Every structure is written in C-alpha cells, then in structure tokens.
Amino acid sequence: MKTISLKWLVTGALLSSVGMSFIWPLTSVYLHNRLGVSLTTVGIVLLFNSLASVLGSYIGGYLYDRKNPYHLIVGGVIATTVTLIAPIFFHGWPVFGFLLFFNGLASGWNLTIVNSIGTSIKTVDSRYVFNMLYFAQNLGVVIGTSLVGYLYSISVTLLFAVATSLFLFFLLVVTTKYKSAAAVQRKKIGDGVKTNWPKQSLPRPNAIVLTTFFISLLIIWTMYQQWVSNLSVYMTTLGIPLRNYSFLWTINAGLIVVIQLFINWLARDHENLIVQVLFGVSMIVLSFVMLIFAKSYPFFVISMIILTIGEASTFPTIPALVNALTPVEAKGKYQGLINAWSSAGRALGPLFGGLVIELQSYTSLFIIATVAILVVWLSISLIWRILHHQLTFYR
Helix, strand or coil, X not given: CCCCCHXXXXXXHHHHHHHHCCCCCCHHHHHHHHCCCXXXXXXXXXXXXXXXXXXXXXXXXXXXXXXXXXXXXXXXXHHHHHHHHHHHHCCCCCHHHHHHHHHHHHHHHHHHHHHHHHCCCCCCCHHHHHHHHHHHHHHHHHHHHHHHHHHHHHCHHHHHHHHHHHHHHHHHHHHHHCHHHHHCCCCCCCCCCCCCCCCCCCCHHHHXXXXXXXXXXXXXXXXXXXXXHCHHHHHHHCCCCHHHHHHHHHHHHHHHHHHHHHHHHHHCCCCCHHHHHHHHHHHHHHXXXXXXXXXXXXXXXXXXXXXXXXXXXXXXXXXXXXXXXXXXXXXHHHHHHHHHHHHHHHHXXXXXXXXXXXXXXXXXXXXXXXXXXXXXXHHHHHHHHHHHHHCCCXX
C-alpha cells in the first residue's frame, strides 16, 4: 500500500507553521494598540482562540477515524485559508476577534489531521516521523516570527496576504501530494456500527497510561505558558530589556533544530521512548528550579537551554508513544486528544499564572510549577513501572 511521503507531510507542517506564526505573535499588540481593545478583552479573545483549537483537535481526530483523511486535510486547509483571506479586507473589531475563533478551530483541526496521517507512515520509525514534524513546526515559528514584525510595520493587510499565500501553497501541496493518505487502511466505521468512537476497547493498562500522558500534557503546557505569557513582565521588572527576553526564543528555536538532529541520530540505535519522555520532563522541572533563583540574565539563558532540551525530548516523543499504544482504527482520536489537552494547557496557562502572581508572587508561581511537573514525572515513572509489562503495542 502506498502511503504519503514524509517529506511532503513535513513540508505541509512547515508551511502551516510559518503561516500561523504570522498571526499569533501580533494578536495582542494589534488588538490593543491598533484597535484599542482592552487587555482583558484581548485575554478573552485568546482564551476562546485556544478553546477553539481544543475543539478543532477533538473533532479532527474523531473524523479521521471515520472519514477520508485526504478530504479532511483539504477541508481544513481551505477553512484556514478563508480565515486568513477575510482579514485582508475585514480586520476591524469585533470581526477580527470572531475570525480568530474560527482560525483556532481550523488550526487545531489541521495539526491533528497532519499528526494522524503521520501515524500511517510505516517506512520509518514513528519517533522519527514525529521528531521531523515537531522540527518543521518549530522551524516554521522561527521563520514566521522573524518576519512578522517587518511585515506588520509595513501593513497588516500585507501580513494577512502573505499568510494567505502560504496556505494557498499548502493547499497546492495537499491536493497534489496527499491523495495517498486516503489509502490508509482502517476498520470501517459506519457499516452496522454506531457512529461514536471506535468500538474496539483499548486494553485497560493502555488506557491508564494514555490518560496519564494527557493529564501530564495539560499540566506541563499550563506551566510552560508562563515562559510565553508572564516571564517577559518578570524579566523587565528586574531591569532586563525586552529584546533580551525575545532573544531567549531565538536560543530556543536554534537549539530545537540541533537537538532534533541529535535525537533523530540517537533514535537509530535506541528505541526506549519512555526514557526519553522522563528525561525531557526532568529537564523541564530543572528549568523551573533555575527560575526560582534567577535574578540576572545568564540564569534565564541557562534555564531556557534546559527547558529547550526538555521540550525537544518530551513533546515529539509522547505522540510517538501514544501512536504505539493505540490501534489503527483509533489513532486519529488519540492524536486529537494529545492536541486537545495540550491546547487546553496553553489556554489555561496565562490565566493560572496571572492569578498566582496576583495572589502570591512570581517566585511562588515557579515553585508551584516545579512541584506540579515533578509530580508529573513521578506519576509517569510509577505508572509505567507498574503497567509496562501489561501494555499492548500496535504498529
């Protein structure tokens, strides 16, 4: 059976990531500075954008197990393109806010469908597939965020036009190179079977481990978002320029590229995915320990390096493990749940951090994050140790 080529799947992920990286960095600045929307309202808009991504991920995974993946990805890319074409002409308030909701819905859908299609590639190890997808998505963020400020300074209309052109190119790639995704062999859902989740029951040990992973992703992403949402304010209160904070993400992106190349090399000889996950989570814990004591810029740089090692080891490996623990007719469901729980963490993170900072302090936030992620590490380690001999692995 012919399956989609990994290089075209990765190309699609790259184009999508670059296009979306033209949107999310400017949302708060554009809504508040250009359109005069209050920061509270901006926060609500971003929350609904993230919740829409959760919904899109869930629905995308649900449909992947029942419908033609090729049609689903074509529909998702077209929907995203529409949400980018519309702001070229209508980017005032509140229209732009509504468009962001539908853009979040479509982006969650696309990410899940691309990852789900990735589970059908059997010519290479699944860890390599998800490492490459993660690499492409992060490379896209590097490219997009490096260009967004320049384009925004020229014209917001130009910004949306360029983002639209990228998704039109993505659509061209999909329509010419993704048709083999329709040939994925799965059990038919619908012929005499009720249209809910696939009826094959997941072994109980598998279900427990997967639930542990999903809750872990919720907690890790909630804490990770502190780097994105609240750390910039904290660093500026310490007298560190905002440009230095921005440079941390340049370090993050560059390191991810290097680390992914190393992990892909390592994957050829070592296949113990759970060790990689536990190592990654331990690095994320250590990065927050560093933040508790960080008062000068070098400490933040070291903490970011440790965090990057952790996320590059953890985030692409969990989808590969979930893929190994789920049957072929339910892979879309569980890849969708990965993205849904991660998106929920990204949605809750800024609100959670803001409340802790307001009620306690930044140091309290970093201590809570350290303890929470340490509990995640202990939970994954304990549950895997108890259940790993009872787990059922699938191709």
